Amino acid sequence: xxxxxxxxxxxxxxxxxxxxxxxxxxxxxxxxxxxxxxxxxxxxxxxxxxxxxxxxxxxxxxxxxxxxxxxxxxxxxxxxxxxxxxxxxxxxxxxxxxxxxxxxxxxxxxxxxxxxxxxxxxxxxxxxxxxxxxxxxxxxxxxxxxxxxxxxxxxxxxxxxxxxxxxxxxxxxxxxxxxxxxxxxxxxxxxxxxxxxxxxxxxxxx
Numbered sequence: 001x002x003x004x005x006x007x008x009x010x011x012x013x014x015x016x017x018x019x020x021x022x023x024x025x026x027x028x029x030x031x032x033x034x035x036x037x038x039x040x041x042x043x044x045x046x047x048x049x050x051x052x053x054x055x056x057x058x059x060x061x062x063x064x065x066x067x068x069x070x071x072x073x074x075x076x077x078x079x080x081x082x083x084x085x086x087x088x089x090x091x092x093x094x095x096x097x098x099x100x101x102x103x104x105x106x107x108x109x110x111x112x113x114x115x116x117x118x119x120x121x122x123x124x125x126x127x128x129x130x131x132x133x134x135x136x137x138x139x140x141x142x143x144x145x146x147x148x149x150x151x152x153x154x155x156x157x158x159x160x161x162x163x164x165x166x167x168x169x170x171x172x173x174x175x176x177x178x179x180x181x182x183x184x185x186x187x188x189x190x191x192x193x194x195x196x197x198x199x200x201x202x203x204x205x206x
Contacts, residue, residue: 002165004157009033009174012131020172021135028169029053031145031160033177034068035126036096036199037153038145038160040168041068044111044138056167058148064113066098066120066142070133075099075121078107078139085187092185094125096199100186111141118188128174144181152179 007016023030029049030041040056042049044067054063069075072089079101081089089099103111103119111119124130133140145153147163154160157173164171183200186193194202 002161002168002171004161004171004173006173007128009177010127012128012174014131017128017131017135020132020170023170024132024136024140026169029167030170030172031164031168032132032172033126033128033174034096034124034142035094035177036180036182037178038155039066039153040143040145041129041132041140043136044108044141047110049141050110052167053143056164057143057146063143064120065111066122067107067111068129068133068140068142069121069123070130070139071123074139075101075123078104079119079121080104081187084191088185088187088192092200093123094130095123096125096180096182098122098182098184100184100188100195102188116188120184122182126174126177128172146181153181155179 005016020030024043027046027048029052031038032041040053067078072093081101098120099122100118100120103117107119155176157171160171180199183198183202184196186195
């Protein structure tokens with residue numbers, strides 16, 4: 001069964017945020033809004049949702065997930081951040097950027113890129129995921145709501161229900177939040193490398 005839950009996009013209701021958090025803690029796969037587009041979300045410690053997303057999106061086992069964090073201090077727990085990289089992070093968070101960083105030992109291996117031992121990390125600039133992360137008290141794993149055969153991520157909650165019914169536990173409807181994925185910056189070298197152009201501006205980086 002898939003529930004559709006309408007949440008205020010600017011002032012998310014605490015009781016609804018608690019319900020979403022409880023669903024995640026119970027191992028549920030959730031669709032939620034971000035500052036770039038809608039995404040799948042699940043708790044770090046759960047293995048089941050990883051396989052479900054791979055099945056739904058028809059991706060390989062090497063598919064990269066993103067770690068959604070509340071702030072920069074949380075990022076440092078799960079990724080190695082050099083001084084120059086920290087300045088880049090500080091200048092572009094919160095916002096529609098995903099940063100590729102080398103993972104620390106605190107991040108489970110199944111959530112890392114198998115070959116590079118890296119992880120995509122970001123801090124969203126949207127009240128709903130920020131409130132949810134605060135309620136959870138820990139980061140959340142995420143993957144863009146892009147389905148096989150589609151050129152753009154899903155944005156209409158009713159369409160999400162129709163196409164994902166029975167595949168996810170909860171769809172959080174916070175209105176339109178765009179269809180453009182994040183800009184991806186690789187910070188594993190000695191300077192930022194734009195790995196994917198998206199919603200976030202790369203002015204000054206190229």
